[in-house]
Amino acid sequence: MKKTTTVAAAFLALAGFAAAAQAAEENRRGDGPRSVARFEAADADANGEITFEEFAEAINRRLVDADGDGKMTVGEIADAIARMRAERMAQRMIERFDTDGDGALTKAEVESRQRKMFALLDRNDDGKIVRDEMPRRHDGVGRHKGWR
Numbered sequence: 001m002k003k004t005t006t007v008a009a010a011f012l013a014l015a016g017f018a019a020a021a022q023a024a025e026e027n028r029r030g031d032g033p034r035s036v037a038r039f040e041a042a043d044a045d046a047n048g049e050i051t052f053e054e055f056a057e058a059i060n061r062r063l064v065d066a067d068g069d070g071k072m073t074v075g076e077i078a079d080a081i082a083r084m085r086a087e088r089m090a091q092r093m094i095e096r097f098d099t100d101g102d103g104a105l106t107k108a109e110v111e112s113r114q115r116k117m118f119a120l121l122d123r124n125d126d127g128k129i130v131r132d133e134m135p136r137r138h139d140g141v142g143r144h145k146g147w148r
Contacts, residue, residue: 042050042058050058064080065072097105097113119125123133 038058039050040046042054044054044057062080062084063072064076066076066079094103094105097109099109099112100106118129121129121133121135
């Protein structure tokens with residue numbers, strides 16, 4: 001069971017790569033939902049324009065001087081970046097798996113997604129995944145050590 005859960009968790013992570021790539025392209029063009037949300041968050045007076053002051057404040061909100069000494073160390077910046085990345089990943093997970101739209105994941109919602117992914121991997125519908133059923137590099141999914 002633990003091995004199945006680990007495999008399912010790994011594929012949940014892989015499933016997000018395609019969505020992340022699409023979101024990155026939309027954000028690069030500036031028309032994705034994240035770009036729009038960032039613009040709206042920076043446009044403090046909601047007039048459709050971002051001044052330098054609004055721009056600087058939006059960036060400063062993301063940087064943290066954790067010890068309040070007026071300087072940001074490598075550690076403080078790294079911690080802030082790690083927290084932002086983790087929050088983005090968590091938000092994307094919630095957006096993908098939160099079927100009832102309440103902004104939180106229940107065990108049932110996670111299990112439902114796991115069952116769907118398991119069913120996709122269990123190609124012969126025997127209720128088990130064997131090594132030959134695992135995606136191969138030519139299937140469009142990366143390889144894991146030990147998998148053929």
